[in-house]
Amino acid sequence: KPSWTIGVGITGFGIFFILFGILLYFDSVLLAFGNLLFLSGLSFIIGLRRTFSFFFQRHKLKGTSFFLGGVVIVLLRWPLLGMFLESYGFFSLFKGFFPMAFGFLGTTFDIPFLSALFRRLQGTSSMV
Known part of the structure; x- marks a missing residue:
């Protein structure tokens, strides 16, 4: 199935843009682009239904709300606060x-x- 290889590439570029955005003093455009690439790459890797079911399990709703809320805050050009919320949500989701x-x-x-x-x-x- 070639879609997961595309997903790995997109996720890798997303992680690269997130790290590059952090390196450039929380550049909001790079962080937003990295977030969108990371989430879309994850959807390509495991599929839309499994991505949705992973993020919206009852016991993971707190982490999901912090993670996706951080993505929205970064998209609204508040990168420091958004990345802080995303980090907490990420560790809560993937602990x-x-x-x-x-x-x-x-x-x-x-x-x-x-x-x-x-x-x-x-x-x-x-x-x-």
Whole structure:
């Protein structure tokens, strides 16, 4: 299915524009463009129905409202406040994935200090 490869590319460009917008002192145009690319790329990767069902689960509504509210605030050219709200929403939405990601990084990279740090971070969070 070639749509997920397009989605990975669009999501990658979205992350690039978000990081570049932060690097250029919260440039609102780059951040808004990055947000739109990130969300549309995510929709290409997992599909519209699964994206909608992920964001609008009952226990994730708080994180979704902060994340999407931050996107709207960035689009209204208040980039610092918008990125703060987006960051809180992002960590609230994806907190269940962080222990798995830290465990993967700890086993993938065999660097002594980093492996111990990733194993420690993996053990402190719960999979809620």
